Amino acid sequence: MCASMSITERSSAYVAMRIPPRPRLTPPIKSSGRAGMESRVLEELRELLRIPRYRLLLAARFVSNIGNGMAPIALAFGVLSLDGADAGSLSLVTTAQMIPLVAFLLIGGVAADRFGRSQLVGSTDIIGSFVVAVSAIAFLTGNASIPLLCVNGFIFGVLNALWYPAFSGLMPMIVPGPLLQGANSILGLGANVGFTLGASIAGFIVSAAGPGWGLLGDAGSFLIAGVLVLSLRLPKSFGENTDEDRSSMITQLRVGWKEFSSRRWIVLIVGAFAFYHLAFEAFIAVLAPVHMKEDFDGARAMGTMMFGFGLGSILGTGLAFRFKPRRPLLIAVGVMPMGAAWMLATGLSAPLWVLFLTAAGTGVAIDVMYANWMTTLQTNVPEEALSRVGSYDAFGSLAFAPIGLLVAGPLAHALGASASIIIVGTIALIAVLAPLMSGEVRHLQRTH
Structure with a gap:
């Protein structure tokens, strides 16, 4: 990837030229009750859709998440369909992607702040599309193997490590602060509509045509999304001229750590979610597909659950857009036991309609959590440090x-x-309840 031009090589006029002035917010509508709330929501939505770059980012997330809805089902059941493959094989493939994702995340935060957030997001999407296409073609031609999928997973994990911190810092460069929660919610809505669409057809595609076609659709969605994000043409650096870009990567990591560790509520929630993700990733990537194959209808049953998850996510983003709680972290963490309920219901082999409903409830919870968490970060952490704190x-x-x-x-x-699954569900439940013991988590007030 190309290195960025330093901040000191740009003039303030050049930065202003590249980023058009943020739209002026219209005066608040002075009405009360349900009608007043609906008027404010509609006005906020209109404000967001007047921002061209926001529309591009929304389109990119929608398209990308069509593929994201198809990929987990296609990859899991593709691996399990290989000769001699079992749950251990699926563990290897998914772990091969997760290890570099975790290992390179901190570097990704510095890279985003140095080389440009939109540039990094768009480039990694495009490169990722070719990596996924290789796996897709391998399945279609009968040449897929566990070693090949592990290598491709490792490369994709590195790309994800660069992508996530860059993406987490994009929104404040595009929309003004008072619109951030609405912007995050609507972006999540577009992403979840795409995810639901992808998940709704993935089970049928994998069952009828094979996993290669599902992965090929995922590759195409990444390519389109990458082109859309690159067309944002945001400057590679954020803010006014500073000497920060000249500092070493270690120095920038220290600055990011200072911003991160100085906020106890961030440390508590992130620490708790380390255990939650231990459980949830094991469930969604390995244990649930194996359980669906052994005791249910395989890819179709998994697709039904993921379709419910996607529908819940759509409802969750709508709720997050409409309701802006005074204590966002209390709500964000308080809804997350629903994910543990989904895991426990699956482990108990509840009827598929129960799994559909608990998956939908988890979708609601995760998107309410995401919108309130991201908005709290974006309004309490300096904009120039967001990508590093995000990493x-x-x-x-x-x-x-x-x-x-x-x-x-x-x-x-x-x-x-x-x-x-019952074991990991119990771990997840304990993990998400623990942060609620902190008064700082329960009482932090929203600032916008």
């Missing part, structure tokens, strides 16, 4: 996920998929 957030939250993925296969062999 520490992602690094900490996913730190134990490779462990969960690595042990999921052997655990399923030893205890069975059902019992293993």
